[in-house]
Amino acid sequence: MRTLNEQVPAPADVGNALIGIRGGSEVSLDLRLEAVHEGILVSGIATVEIAGECGRCLNPIGFKYGADIQELFYYEDSDEFEEDDDVDQYWVIGDHMDIDPVLRNAVGTVLPFQPVCRDDCLGLCNECGANLNDDPEHHHEVVDPRWAALAQLSEAATEDVATDKTSDEREEK
Missing domain, CATH: 1.20.5 (Single alpha-helices involved in coiled-coils or other helix-helix interfaces)
Known part of the structure; x- marks a missing residue:
């Protein structure tokens, strides 16, 4: 067993149009690598900086997120693999493991499709685009x-x- 504590650059395009990890930003990995019969079991936490904008008022959103990771990376010559195309399988190639797809799955699936800066965000005025959070009484005679x-x-x-x-x-x- 080995532990790995490193800072690595984030993969590009994790998330959706409004929120996600910015490519190249710092990812803090706190992982445990355990040798098992089929391969290497990787478990731990990847801490990433999430950035984006509110889907209602377009104000910036930013926070840290700790993604739990637990994945088995199979050895190249392992006979232990699933023939099912729907199952994600990861491989140890030489002495390397590509953690990008694991990070994408761990973070991308928990991001909201329509993020909001706060639950009671009022958004923008449909007529003039004014931020209704700044002036909740704002209205137009329509x-x-x-x-x-x-x-x-x-x-x-x-x-x-x-x-x-x-x-x-x-x-x-």
């Missing part, structure tokens, strides 16, 4: 386009009534 013609008639009628009142007031004087 007239349904189907009623727009009727609203114009109502405005015209109001103007006519105002004009009639002004004319009546002049006549009384």
Whole structure:
């Protein structure tokens, strides 16, 4: 058994369009490597910096995440393998193991599809794009386009009534 405590660069493109690990950022590996009959059992924690933006208000999001890893890497000449294509199998090639796919599976599957900066994030105004978290009372008077013609008639009628009142007031004087 060996322990491995190292800082390595992160693989590129782990995550989705809004959140993930930035390629080349630092990954802290705290792993235990154990020789078993079929290969090498790798277990431990990979600590990564998650970065992205809120899916509602587009503010930046960032936090550290400790991904639990436990995976068996088979020796090249091992007869212990699954013929099932749906099962991920990892191999020891020479003296090397590629941990990138394991890290992708451990981190990529726990990232939210629509991340939010906080649970009660109000997002952006649909009309002008203002951040509603800064001004929760922000709103616009929106007239349904189907009623727009009727609203114009109502405005015209109001103007006519105002004009009639002004004319009546002049006549009384």
